[in-house]
Structures are given as C-alpha cells and as structure tokens.
Amino acid sequence: QVQLVESGGGSVQAGGSLRLSCVASERVADNALMGWFRQAPGKEREFVAAILWSRGITYYGESVKGRFTIDRDSAGNTIYLQMNSLIPEDTALYYCAGPVSGNLYIASSYQHWGQGTQVTVSS
Numbered sequence: 001q002v003q004l005v006e007s008g009g010g011s012v013q014a015g016g017s018l019r020l021s022c023v024a025s026e027r028v029a030d031n032a033l034m035g036w037f038r039q040a041p042g043k044e045r046e047f048v049a050a051i052l053w054s055r056g057i058t059y060y061g062e063s064v065k066g067r068f069t070i071d072r073d074s075a076g077n078t079i080y081l082q083m084n085s086l087i088p089e090d091t092a093l094y095y096c097a098g099p100v101s102g103n104l105y106i107a108s109s110y111q112h113w114g115q116g117t118q119v120t121v122s123s
Contacts (some may be wrong), residue, residue: 002026002112004096009117012086016121020081022096022114027077030054034098036070036081037107038076038119045107049081050100059104063089086121093118 005027012018020036028034035050049070050059058070069082079096084086093116 004092004098004112006096006114006117009094009119011120011122013119014087014123016086017082017084018086018119020083020094020096020117020119022079022081024077024094027055028053028079029099030121032099033104033110034072034079034096035059035100035104035110036079037097037110038090039095039096039116040093043092045073045095046092047105047107048094050098050104051079061105083119086119088121090119091121 002039004022006022030053032053033050036048037045038048039045047061048064051070067085071080075107095116096114097110099111100109
C-alpha cells in the first residue's frame with residue numbers, strides 16, 4: 001500500500017509563502033493523478049489542487065487559483081504545493097492524496113492519504 005508523507009507546514013503571517021512537500025513510498029505511475037486537499041476545523045475537506053503525473057496538467061480549487069502552484073518531481077515520487085499570498089482563510093490541515101479513481105474534485109475518489117501538515121496563517 002502506498003504511503004504518503006507530507007512536510008513543510010508551519011505558521012506564517014498573511015502575505016507570506018510556504019512550500020509543502022509530499023513523498024510517496026513508491027514511484028508514482030505515469031497516468032496517476034495526485035492532489036492536495038485541506039480541512040479547517042469544523043469544515044469539510046476541500047479540494048486544493050491536483051496534477052496529472054506524466055503530462056503535468058494541473059487543476060485548482062477556485063479559492064487558491066493564482067496563488068498556489070502544484071508541481072511534481074516527475075522522475076521520482078514527490079509532489080509539491082507552493083503557496084503564495086497566504087491569507088488567514090488558508091489556515092487548515094493540508095493533506096496529500098492519490099491516485100484518483102473518479103472525480104478529482106471529490107475526496108472519496110482518492111485512494112491513499114497522508115497524515116497531513118498544519119498551515120496556520122495569522123493576520
């Protein structure tokens with residue numbers, strides 16, 4: 001079973017940046033779609049971004065478009081999430097997940113999940 005381990009979370013002030021990483025225990029398949037979700041206290045898990053491994057095609061949630069960038073080490077097994085212009089509403093536990101089987105915007109479509117990394121943005 002694939003294991004996903006996130007890192008890079010932390011506390012920043014509004015307007016700052018963070019870069020999250022997610023390392024998979026196995027090489028990601030070329031046709032796999034991997035993604036990031038986040039969950040704030042009392043809220044549902046929210047789609048953030050996803051990437052098609054081989055071609056690098058990306059998908060973003062509306063709330064992060066233009067501020068976040070998903071990328072991957074296509075030769076290896078690492079997924080990144082560059083987060084710029086952070087706002088307090090970005091505060092959440094961020095999860096790496098994949099691969100997708102079904103609708104990429106829905107959490108239940110993702111087969112494996114990491115333990116999450118906390119991002120806290122202060123105003």
